[in-house]
Amino acid sequence: MRANHLLTVGISLALLGGVAANAADVNVAGAEGLTKKSGCMTCHSVTQKKDGPSFKAVAEKYKGKADAEAALFKHLTTNPRIKVDGKEELHDSLKTKNEAEIRNVVSWILSR
Numbered sequence: 179m180r181a182n183h184l185l186t187v188g189i190s191l192a193l194l195g196g197v198a199a200n201a202a203d204v205n206v207a208g209a210e211g212l213t214k215k216s217g218c219m220t221c222h223s224v225t226q227k228k229d230g231p232s233f234k235a236v237a238e239k240y241k242g243k244a245d246a247e248a249a250l251f252k253h254l255t256t257n258p259r260i261k262v263d264g265k266e267e268l269h270d271s272l273k274t275k276n277e278a279e280i281r282n283v284v285s286w287i288l289s290r
């Protein structure tokens with residue numbers, strides 16, 4: 179009985195640990211797939227400046243800022259006005275309504 183109970187507690191802790199670890203992990207393949215599908219990479223690259231800043235530069239800009247995730251989440255869901263080559267345009271949003279997928283791309287960019 180007692181051994182059984184300890185086993186259950188052990189398994190629950192292991193499961194909790196697994197969930198916590200996954201939440202901190204970025205699904206890189208998912209983020210790359212969604213940014214490709216959404217056309218982001220025509221203006222961005224992880225390391226090179228194109229029309230838009232490199233994602234490394236974005237991660238650098240937001241390093242240590244508490245509002246980083248909220249700012250990028252907003253940037254990628256609300257089509258803010260930006261300038262491309264001096265011309266005003268609306269910034270594209272990610273082609274998904276799934277909040278977890280959007281947050282995953284934000285974490286991916288911020289961890290470049």
Ligand code: HEC
Pocket residue numbers: 213216217218219220221222229230231236239249250253254259260261262267269270271272273283287
């Ligand atoms: C037509 C070109 C273009 C496309 C397509 C585009 N972007 Fe951008 N993006 C820009 C430009 C230009 C800026 C800089 C805007 C500024 O600083 O005002 C920018 C800025 C950003 C930033 C930094 C925002 C900040 O607060 O500093 C991120 C992150 C970003 N884009 C991600 C994405 C993602 C993800 C996609 C796909 C959904 C995407 N972009 C599609 C041109 C583009």
